[in-house]
Amino acid sequence: MAPGAPYVMALAPVAVRPCSVAVALEIRGERWSLLALRELAYGVHRFSRIAGCTGASRDILADRLRKLEEAGVVERRPYSEHPPRHEYHLTQAGQELFPVMQGLRAWGDKWAVDSPAVVFRHTCGEPLEVDLRCGHCGEPAARESLTPTRPA
Secondary structure: OOOOOEOOHHHOOOOOOOOHHHHHHHHHOOHHHHHHHHHHHOOOOEHHHHHHHHOOOHHHHHHHHHHHHHOOOEEEEEEEOOOOEEEEEEOHHHHOOHHHHHHHHHHHHHHOOOOOOOOOEOOOOOEOOOOOEOOOOOOEOOHHHOOOEOOO
C-alpha cells in the first residue's frame, strides 16, 4: 500500500496492530499512573500527597512513578538533601497529556458518575468542554470524518 493511501482498518488482516494507542497505554494507561498524572497536573508534587489523593499504596505508586520517569513523562526534582526527598513534575511529554486527561474526565463526567466532582472553568468563565477539531481547517473531528492512511 502506498504511503498516504486510504487504509480500511476493518478489512486489514487479523493480527495485533502496531499502534501508538497501545504503546501509550502500555506506558500510561494503568489506573494508578493516570491518577498520579492527574495529581501532578493539579499541582500536587510530593509523594505522600500524591498517594493520599489517589488512594494508591505506596509501593504501587512508587513503581508507577518510576515507570513514568523512565518513559520521560515525569521527572524527579530534589527538595531536601537530609533526608533525601524528591518532588515529581510533568515533563513536556507529560504536559501534552492534558487534552487526553480532559477527554477522559469529560467522558467520565457524562457516562460514569451521576454528578462531576469538579467543574473546570476556562478563563472566559464558562465550563470547559472538550472539542476535538482539525488543526488545519477547524472542522470537528468525528470518527466518520477521519481516513486512516499509512505515514509517508
